[in-house]
Amino acid sequence: MxxxxxxxxxxxxxxxxxxxxxxxxxxxxxxxxxxxxxxxxxxxxxxxxxxxxxxxxxxxxxxxxxxxxxxxxxxxxxxxxxxxxxxxxxxxxxxxxxxxxxxxxxxxxxxxxxxxxxxxxxxxxxxxxxxxxxxxxxxxxxxxxxxxxxxxxxxxxxxxxxxxAGLTVFTPMLRKGVKKGDRVGVVGIGGLGHLAIQFASALGAEVVAFSHSSNKREQSLELGASKFVDTSNKDEADTVRRTLNYLFVTSSGESNQYNEYISWMDFEGQIVLLALPKGSMTFHPGEFIQSEVSISGSLIGxxxxxxxxxxxxxxxxxxxxxxxxxxxxxxxxxxxxxxxxxxxxxxxxxx
The missing domain is CATH 3.90.180.10 (Medium-chain alcohol dehydrogenases, catalytic domain)
Structure with missing residues (x-):
C-alpha cells in the first residue's frame, strides 16, 4: 500500500x-x-x-x-x-x-x-x-x-x-455507427441534448433538433443543428416524417410520445433512449413491422x-x-x- x-x-x-x-x-x-x-x-x-x-x-x-x-x-x-x-x-x-x-x-x-x-x-x-x-x-x-x-x-x-452527459450521448453514436451524411434527430435540448447536437454535427451528420419550445431554435442552430422542429407545431413535425436514420431521446417526456417518434424515422431507423420516459410505452406490433424501426437504450459508456x-x-x-x-x-x-x-x-x- x-x-x-x-x-x-x-x-x-x-x-x-x-x-x-x-x-x-x-x-x-x-x-x-x-x-x-x-x-x-x-x-x-x-x-x-x-x-x-x-x-x-x-x-x-x-x-x-x-x-x-x-x-x-x-x-x-x-x-x-x-x-x-x-x-x-x-x-x-x-x-x-x-x-x-x-x-x-x-x-x-x-x-x-x-x-x-x-x-x-x-x-x-x-x-x-x-x-x-x-x-x-x-x-x-x-x-x-x-x-x-x-x-x-x-x-x-x-x-x-x-x-x-457527453459520454452518455457520444457512446451510442459510436456504437450505432453514426457517420457523415446520416440524418440524426435529438429530442430535448438540455444538458444532454445540447451536447448531442455538437457531437452528431462533428461526426458529419445532418442534425435535427426537437423541442416543445421554439425559444431554443436559434441556440440549437448555433450549436450545429441544420434544422429545428417545434414539436408543438404539427406542421413543423410533419416536415420530418420518414426522414431520420437515428433519433436520440435525451429528455424523459411522456411515454405516449414514442408513437410520434416512430413516424419521424426512415425505414430501419433507430431510436435510442438516453432518458427514462414517464409511465409505460404501448405499441402495436404492426408499427414495427411496417416501419422496420427499432428502439433501444444506452447506459453511460x-x-x-x-x-x-x-x-x-x-x-x-x-x-x-x-x-x-x-x-x-x-x-x-x-x-x-x-x-x-x-x-x-x-x-x-x-x-
Missing amino acids: VEGKINEIHSWAAMKPGLAVEPYTYKPRPVGEHDVEIKIKYNGICGSDIHAIKNDWGNSTYPIVTGHEIVGKVITVGEKVMKFKEGDLVGVGGHIHSCLRNDCNACSRDLDPHCSECMFVYGSKYPDGQPTCGGFADAIRVEDNYVHKIPESLDPVYVPPLMC GTKYADKTLEFAAKHNIHPMIERFPLSKINEALEYVDSGKPRYRVVLESD
Missing part, C-alpha cells in the same frame, strides 16, 4: 431524503496498488445526483456523497499505476470499477457498465463493505482504469459534464468510450454550456438544478 496525502476527506453528504446536503468528513480507504488519489477542483451536478439525494429511485443509503462529473489533479498513485503521475489533470465519471476480463460477457464487448462486478462512484460498496463516495468533496481515490487524462486543449472547467469522448471533444472543440457555483454554495446550486433553470449544466468549483 502507498500512504495517501489526505487522511480525511471533507465532503457534502445528504443525511436523509430531500435536497439538502451538509458537511461530512470520512476516512478514505487505503490507497491500493492500482489507485489514484485526486484533489478535486471541479464537479458537475447531474440530474442523477438529485434523484439519489432525494431517493427518487428508492435505493439510496444515507449518508450519501454524490457527484460523478469530477475533474482534479493527481496527488498520489499506487505502486502499480503506470498511466498517471503526480500533477496530471484527470477526470472521473460515474463508473469506477468493472472486472475488465476478456471472458466477461459485458467487458469483452466494451459494455463494462453492465459487468456483474460494476461499481459506481456512489451508491455501491467495496468488497469490504465500505460505501463508495462521490465527488462533492475535496478529494477522491479511484482505480486507475477509471481515471482519464484530460487533453491539454480542453479548459478543465468545461470537462465535468463531458464525463457524464465504459472506460474506453470515456477516453474517446474526451479526445473527440478536444479535436472538435466541443464543450458544454455551463453556469458556475462555488462548492460552498452547493445547496443553492442543487436547488437551481432541481428547478430546471440552468442553461445547460452547473459546475461546482472548489473554494
Whole structure:
C-alpha cells in the first residue's frame, strides 16, 4: 500500500431524503496498488445526483456523497499505476470499477457498465463493505482504469459534464455507427441534448433538433443543428416524417410520445433512449413491422468510450454550456438544478 496525502476527506453528504446536503468528513480507504488519489477542483451536478439525494429511485443509503462529473489533479498513485503521475489533470465519471476480463460477457464487448462486478462512484460498496463516495468533496481515490487524462486543449472547467452527459450521448453514436451524411434527430435540448447536437454535427451528420419550445431554435442552430422542429407545431413535425436514420431521446417526456417518434424515422431507423420516459410505452406490433424501426437504450459508456469522448471533444472543440457555483454554495446550486433553470449544466468549483 502507498500512504495517501489526505487522511480525511471533507465532503457534502445528504443525511436523509430531500435536497439538502451538509458537511461530512470520512476516512478514505487505503490507497491500493492500482489507485489514484485526486484533489478535486471541479464537479458537475447531474440530474442523477438529485434523484439519489432525494431517493427518487428508492435505493439510496444515507449518508450519501454524490457527484460523478469530477475533474482534479493527481496527488498520489499506487505502486502499480503506470498511466498517471503526480500533477496530471484527470477526470472521473460515474463508473469506477468493472472486472475488465476478456471472458466477461459485458467487458469483452466494451459494455463494462453492465459487468456483474460494476461499481459506481456512489451508491455501491467495496468488497469490504465500505460505501463508495462521490465527488462533492475535496478529494477522491479511484482505480486507475477509471481515471482519464484530460487533453491539454480542453479548459478543465468545461470537462465535468463531458464525463457524464457527453459520454452518455457520444457512446451510442459510436456504437450505432453514426457517420457523415446520416440524418440524426435529438429530442430535448438540455444538458444532454445540447451536447448531442455538437457531437452528431462533428461526426458529419445532418442534425435535427426537437423541442416543445421554439425559444431554443436559434441556440440549437448555433450549436450545429441544420434544422429545428417545434414539436408543438404539427406542421413543423410533419416536415420530418420518414426522414431520420437515428433519433436520440435525451429528455424523459411522456411515454405516449414514442408513437410520434416512430413516424419521424426512415425505414430501419433507430431510436435510442438516453432518458427514462414517464409511465409505460404501448405499441402495436404492426408499427414495427411496417416501419422496420427499432428502439433501444444506452447506459453511460465504459472506460474506453470515456477516453474517446474526451479526445473527440478536444479535436472538435466541443464543450458544454455551463453556469458556475462555488462548492460552498452547493445547496443553492442543487436547488437551481432541481428547478430546471440552468442553461445547460452547473459546475461546482472548489473554494
